[in-house]
Amino acid sequence: MRIVSNKIGAGGATPPATIKVWDPFVRIFHWSLVALFVVAYATGDEIERVHVAAGYAIAGLLGARIIWGLVGPQHARFANFVRPPREILAYLRDIAMLRAPRFIGHNPAGGAMIVALLVALVGTCATGYMMTTDAYCGSKLIEHVHEFLANLTVGLVVAHVIGVLIASFEHRENLVASMISGRKRAAE
Numbered sequence: 592m593r594i595v596s597n598k599i600g601a602g603g604a605t606p607p608a609t610i611k612v613w614d615p616f617v618r619i620f621h622w623s624l625v626a627l628f629v630v631a632y633a634t635g636d637e638i639e640r641v642h643v644a645a646g647y648a649i650a651g652l653l654g655a656r657i658i659w660g661l662v663g664p665q666h667a668r669f670a671n672f673v674r675p676p677r678e679i680l681a682y683l684r685d686i687a688m689l690r691a692p693r694f695i696g697h698n699p700a701g702g703a704m705i706v707a708l709l710v711a712l713v714g715t716c717a718t719g720y721m722m723t724t725d726a727y728c729g730s731k732l733i734e735h736v737h738e739f740l741a742n743l744t745v746g747l748v749v750a751h752v753i754g755v756l757i758a759s760f761e762h763r764e765n766l767v768a769s770m771i772s773g774r775k776r777a778a779e
């Protein structure tokens with residue numbers, strides 16, 4: 592008797608070439624944050640009503656992202672991408688030597704950058720809010736700290752985008768497209 596195997600993969604289907612990594616919340620959070628950040632930065636010196644509205648919207652997004660980092664799906668969780676400094680430095684060394692391993696979620700350096708961006712953004716929003724309170728209204732110090740944190744965030748964003756481009760080239764994948772579609776190549 593001839594035994595014919597017609598097993599192709601689990602459930603009889605061929606394995607998918609891509610897998611879902613970024614859930615809809617993370618993607619909407621990211622691109623709304625990018626748009627609102629541009630609006631908030633561009634209106635900081637004038638158009639105060641638009642500036643404060645964009646700033647509050649960013650604060651709301653940050654609050655939601657922090658909660659999502661605790662209760663969201665695997666790749667959105669802080670526990671999945673916040674690594675100790677030793678691992679971050681080792682990964683940066685690997686990047687410099689062009690031997691950094693590919694990660695399906697955020698890599699250790701990307702995870703550190705996300706924490707830095709979130710902290711800088713929370714600080715910017717907190718000092719912005721302080722300027723609207725009676726206690727700190729007109730305080731030059733808080734205004735300078737607010738402006739400094741906003742500019743620091745711009746510096747981090749530049750480094751963040753450079754990091755995304757380096758990782759995209761090194762692993763021959765389009766990480767920007769993944770942040771839009773939510774999908775990444777499954778295999779190495």
Ligand code: HEM
Pocket residue numbers: 617620621624625628656667696697698701705708709744748751752755766767768770
């Ligand atoms: C057009 C410019 C930008 C591009 C192309 C870009 C691209 C990306 C990509 C591809 C990722 C995923 C990285 C990975 O695969 O590990 C990411 C994550 C992230 N980016 Fe950007 N980004 C941009 C601007 C910004 C700006 C302006 C901010 C903040 C002010 C920002 C904050 C973040 C954060 C917080 C994450 C983590 C997402 C999450 O897990 O929730 N990005 N970005």
Ligand code: HEM
Pocket residue numbers: 628631632634635636639642643645646647649650712715716717718719720721722723734737738741742
């Ligand atoms: C990530 C979010 C934010 C960014 C990038 C940002 C950025 C800036 C920048 C660049 C300035 C101009 C500083 C100067 O030239 O003196 C500014 C001013 C200001 N920001 Fe923000 N800001 C943000 C969030 C907020 C929030 C949440 C509030 C209030 C709830 C706020 C309130 C203000 C006020 C009142 C000023 C005017 C200061 C003055 O000229 O008197 N900002 N912001």
